[in-house]
Amino acid sequence: MLTRLLNHLRHLPRDSRDTLFLLLVIAWVVLPQVAHLPLWCSLLAAGVLLWRGGLAVTLRPLPSRWWLLALLGLTVAATLFTHKTLLGRDAGVTLIVVLLALKTLELRAKRDAFVVFFLSFFTMLTNFFFSQSLLTAAAMLVALLGLLTALVNAHMPVGKPPLAQAAKTAGGMALLGAPIMVVLFLLFPRLAPLWGIPNDAMSGRSGLSATMQVGNIARLALDDSIAMRIRFEGATPLQSELYFRGPVLSTFDGREWRPLRSGFPARMQPPANLQVLGAPFSYQVTLEPNNRPWLLLLDATPARPVLSGFDASMTSELQWLTDRPISDLLRYTAQSYPDFRHGPLRPMAGLQDYVDLPAGYNPRTLQLAAELRRDPRYASADKAQLVAAVLERLRSGGYTYTLDPGVFGRDSADEFWFDRKEGFCEHIASSFVILMRALDVPARVVTGYQGGERNAVDGFWIVRQSDAHAWTEVWLANRGWVRVDPTSAVAPGRIGALQRLQAPRGAIANALLGNISADFALNLRAVWDAVNNSWNQRVLNYTQGKQLNLLKNLGFESPRWEDLIYLLIGLVVLASLVGAVWTQWERSRQDPWLRLLALAAIRLQKAGVKLAANSPPRRMAEQLVQQFGPDNPQALTLRDWLLRLEAQRYAPPGAQRTRLVTLERELKQLVWPT
Known part of the structure; x- marks a missing residue:
């Protein structure tokens, strides 16, 4: 069956073969978009490409324009229904993919093919709207070579030129363009990105979120994608000290933890009162885009991180925020102090917000707090002793850390403390804070990342989404806010020794x-x-700052972005002059007609024609026909070209001659006999 199919494909007409190759390249261009396109758009594109491929294989006519108009109307309506607009990145990418797929149903002439080529080039670029990763760049490089191959193939004359020949020409074009690409990359002025990344849906996966819902995820899937990379300068903290602070969650409605409720009077909020001790750790962070305004930094960072393009400020809860979401790779440097103290040292009204609990939730946890208060051992205990007592309960009460706790009900803390006795860090932290508040101890949940691993290859520390963590802070008199990680009481290896739970592999x-x-x-x-x-x-991360540093290294004292333009224009002019001089020198050192004849002789010898030294064009034509026969159309076309080359040189005055430039262009397009 497969052999018959391959034989059928080999004997297809030139147009059908070229169409199938172009459809494969288009499928490769669209494939990375599937994760970001509506399901109907992906299915429509796949269906249309398969339909068009079937028409090419079976040599059936293309559908009428009424079919195309109907499909176009339906897809525009579907795009408007899905995205609520026809403008913007997501709607625009959906429409461009739809138009590209539908345009393949109009491939009747070379003009239609050129429209498809340029739509494909544009669609290829839209992949970078969603990801600029190395894999995406490699996939698009393959797509670029495929489109260039199809474009070169479309310009070749009649017959069935091998795709390898077109691919070789396309590869040569790409190599010739590589130096220009490098110069533009280095010198073209950097502008702010014109796109962002899509909203992330982290439900059921490890990672940070602006809120924390307790108990609605039956199983946590570890996401090993990279959240950020850190390079320390000098001393490196212990793994147990690697707490990268994210959102602080202080308001609880029974099911969900959120940041401090909006509208809370600023004068009532406990001040930061950050005091740092000892020597700081200096480090540089390369943060992956997350579409959030969070600067993830080690606890605690009193000074503003050094970064460009953003304003950053620290909240009273020590979280650093930027003035807009981070939608592109961001690098910044900071200094953090692992030994610090923050928050008020004396009771104040604002601390009541960290004791409030919603009415009607977790009655058994509230009863447990009342029993602890009545226990003679804790009757006169201070807040620090109550914290130690609850941590001891976690250590000795048979509680476990798991990725598969099941779905919790309405009273999640009750289920954790008395029924399931298992959960991942959000269950443990939430249940701990609820019990602390029931004991009248101000407490809050802090989310972020804990830990990381050092890459021995380049020395960078890598923090992954699977390192996302939730811990707590309790307020103690004369000490302020104190970090307490209840997960370390249940699973000590989760913190210092970096013993992560592993999600089971699939089949x-x-x-x-x-x-x-x-x-x-x-x-x-x-x-x-x-x-x-x-x-x-x-x-x-090659920013405008790095471009200006490059200019400094080249001798510019106070470089500006305008200097980049001047330097780029100067290089273009210089390259053009060098090319013109080289062309004139090359033409002056050899007769253009003889050079063209030599090129033809080289190509004939590669095709297997044995030529004597200094053979004239007519002799070459005779040997060509003798070797490949008088019925070979490619040999006859090449013979005619050789005779016209001879006539161009030796025709009598007044006779019509083909221009040498025309003959040179035709030589590049000729299909050589095999």
């Missing part, structure tokens, strides 16, 4: 990775992470 992962040792897999991941980091640091 495909077991089949592919079952025989690979864990150390080898970790080494491969370290190498890949280092390569990605180099891409991020040297390519994606």
Whole structure:
């Protein structure tokens, strides 16, 4: 069956063969978009491409324009219904994919093919609206070479020129354009990005969110994607000190933790009163885009991080926020002090907000707090002793840390303390804070990242989404807010020793990775992470500041972005002059007609024609026909070209001659016999 199909494909007409190749390239261009397109758009694009491919294989006519108009109207309506607009990034990408797919149903002439080519180039660029990763860049480089191959193939004359020949020409074009691309990358002025990243849906996956819903996720899927990379300058903190602060959640409605409620009087909020001790850690963070205004920094960072393009400020809860969401790779440097104290030292009205609990929730937890208060051991205990008592209950009460706790009900803290006795960090932190508040101890949930791993290849520390964590802070008199990580009481290895829970592999992962040792897999991941980091640091993070530093190294005292334009224009003019001079020198050192004849002789010899030294065009034509026969159309076309080349040189005065430039252009387009 497969052999018959391959034989059928080999004997297809030139147009059908070229159409199938172009459809494969279009499918490759659209494939990375599937994760960001509406389901109906992906199915429509796949269906139209398969339909068009079937028409090419079976040599059936294309559908009428009424079909196309009907499909276009339906897809525009579907786009408007899905995105509520026809403008913007998401709606625009959906429409461009739809138009590209539908345009393939109009491939009747070379003009239609050129429209498809340029729509494909534009669609290829839209992949970078959603991701600028190394994998995306590599996939789009393959797509670029495929589109260039199809474009070169469309300009070749009649016959069935091999795709390898078109691919070779396309590769040569790409290599010739590479120096220009490098110069533009280095010198073209950097502008702010014209796009962002899509809203992330982190439900059921590890990672940070602006709120924390307790108990509605039956199973947590570890997301190993990278959240940020850190390079320490000098001393490195212990892993148990790597707490990267994110949103602080202080308001609880029974099911969801949120930041301090909006509208709370600023004069009532406990001040930061941040005091730092000891020597700081200096480090540089490369933060992956997250569409959030959070600067993730080690506790605690009193001074504004050094970054460009954003305003940043610290809240009274020590969280650093930017003036807008971070939708592109961001690098910043900071100094953090692991030894610090913050918050009021004496009771104040604003602390009541960290004791409030919603009425009617978790009655057994409230009863547990009352029993602890009545216990003679804790009757006169201060807040620090109550915290120690609850931590001891976590250590000795049979509680476990798991990724698979099941769905919790309405009273999540009751279920954790008395029924399930298991959960991941959000269950433990939430239940701990609820019990602390029931004991009249001000407490809040802090989310962020804890831990990380050092990449031995490049020395960067990598923090992944699977390192997302929730811990707590309690307020103690004369000490202020104190970090308490109740998860460390349940699973000490989760914090200092970096013993993470591992999500079980699926069937495909077991089949592919079952025989690979864990150390080898970790080494491969370290190498890949280092390569990605180099891409991020040297390519994606090549900012205008780095461009200006390049100009300083070139001798500019006070470079500006206008200097980049002048330098770029100067290089373009210089390259043009060098090219013109080289062309004139090349033409002056050799007769253009003889050079063209020599090129034809070289091509004939590669095709297998044995030529004597200094053979004239007519002799070349005779040997060509003798070798390939008088019925070979490609040989006859080439013979006619050689005879016209001879006539161009030796025709009598007044005779019509073909211009040498025309003959040179035709030589590049000729299909050589095989």
